[in-house]
Amino acid sequence: MVLAVVPPPVTVRVPAKVNLHLAVGDVRPDGYHDLVTIFQALSLVDEVTVAVADEPGVEVHGEGADQVPTGASNLAWRAVQLLAAHVGKDADDPKVRVVIRKAIPVAGGMAGGSADAAATLVGLSSLWRLDISRDELAGLAGKLGADVPFALYGGTALGTGRGERIVPVLGRHQFHWVLAFDRRGLSTPDVFDELDRLRADGDPPRVGAVEAVLEGLSSGDPRQLALLLGNDLQAAAVSLRPNLRRTLRAGVDAGALAGIVSGSGPTTAFLCEDADTAVRVAAELAGAGVCRTVRVAHGPVPGARAIATEEPKPTPPEVHA
Numbered sequence: 001m002v003l004a005v006v007p008p009p010v011t012v013r014v015p016a017k018v019n020l021h022l023a024v025g026d027v028r029p030d031g032y033h034d035l036v037t038i039f040q041a042l043s044l045v046d047e048v049t050v051a052v053a054d055e056p057g058v059e060v061h062g063e064g065a066d067q068v069p070t071g072a073s074n075l076a077w078r079a080v081q082l083l084a085a086h087v088g089k090d091a092d093d094p095k096v097r098v099v100i101r102k103a104i105p106v107a108g109g110m111a112g113g114s115a116d117a118a119a120t121l122v123g124l125s126s127l128w129r130l131d132i133s134r135d136e137l138a139g140l141a142g143k144l145g146a147d148v149p150f151a152l153y154g155g156t157a158l159g160t161g162r163g164e165r166i167v168p169v170l171g172r173h174q175f176h177w178v179l180a181f182d183r184r185g186l187s188t189p190d191v192f193d194e195l196d197r198l199r200a201d202g203d204p205p206r207v208g209a210v211e212a213v214l215e216g217l218s219s220g221d222p223r224q225l226a227l228l229l230g231n232d233l234q235a236a237a238v239s240l241r242p243n244l245r246r247t248l249r250a251g252v253d254a255g256a257l258a259g260i261v262s263g264s265g266p267t268t269a270f271l272c273e274d275a276d277t278a279v280r281v282a283a284e285l286a287g288a289g290v291c292r293t294v295r296v297a298h299g300p301v302p303g304a305r306a307i308a309t310e311e312p313k314p315t316p317p318e319v320h321a
């Protein structure tokens, strides 16, 4: 007689990101743009639970869940299939259920789908007891999307290439943010296309040198860092969503040190002097009627990591002759 033990579900918490600096190069033959970016992982997290199941699939709950596909195009499901194929499991029938609880806005420029994919890779590595390093997972993550590797590492990091080549930036300082979610999402490729169009027609602003931002970070002084935040995609996001100009102004009027569009937008992120100021800015921004929802967050926080496991539940014994 053999007792078949079903491994317990694994829940992984994974952060959103903001780009403190995002320099976008020219479009490449593969349609991507070379980037130099500094990511920071924020305390706005999705939770992803992976479990062995006879009925495989994806379930999505929470913030914007109705806009997230639950079929094969869900980035978390693509992560299941990619990892299954990589370790020699049946990618078409991986016998896994993925439950996503979203807090990161969908199509918000905060890498929510990428975060879920990274969390799925980490969760499955544990569920399937794989002997796989974070660097090997990062190689797989980069195939799923430019933002996926960073969500594995978290913290603050320099990203180059398509954004998928990650080098950690060390630092002890916490920064305090207010995030304003817009009423609808923006498509990332549309925002990159809009930047190409603006550049073909004129000369939209470009961010300065990344070294200055690294120095601002290491100073730990939010007032210094605030002067250095920059995002080449901001002009494109504002061009597609002109109301963001008003949101950016409202955050600074409410007492933030600076505001930027997060990644490809339309979420705007406001750096504040300290935690108390962030709460005050959030309250005032929420009352200004310039966005759908406001959140307070701090960063950096760690990347995707398992938070809970239950005791294994033995299934009814299988009897072998």
Ligand SMILES: C[C@](O)(CO)[C@H](O)COP(=O)(O)OP(=O)(O)OC[C@H]1O[C@@H](n2ccc(N)nc2=O)[C@H](O)[C@@H]1O
Pocket (backbone or CB within 6 Å): 019, 022, 031, 032, 033, 034, 035, 037, 109, 111, 114, 144, 145, 146, 147, 148, 161, 162, 163, 188, 189, 192, 263, 264
């Ligand atoms: C805007 C950022 O969030 C900044 O961190 C990322 O560059 C976007 O990362 P992502 O959503 O993971 O991007 P992917 O899913 O890999 O790519 C979606 C689309 O965005 C555009 N894209 C993305 C990354 C990049 N370096 N250049 C691009 O032009 C391409 O049109 C691509 O087809």
Ligand SMILES: Nc1ncnc2c1ncn2[C@@H]1O[C@H](COP(=O)(O)OP(=O)(O)OP(=O)(O)O)[C@@H](O)[C@H]1O
Pocket (backbone or CB within 6 Å): 067, 068, 069, 073, 074, 075, 076, 100, 105, 106, 107, 108, 109, 110, 111, 112, 113, 114, 116, 117, 147, 185, 186, 188, 263, 264, 265
């Ligand atoms: N798990 C997922 N969570 C959210 N969106 C997903 C997911 N899987 C697929 N998608 C699709 O991807 C699109 C982009 O979603 P996502 O939330 O990742 O955007 P984003 O935060 O702007 O991405 P990024 O900042 O990486 O450019 C959504 O419109 C949705 O259709």
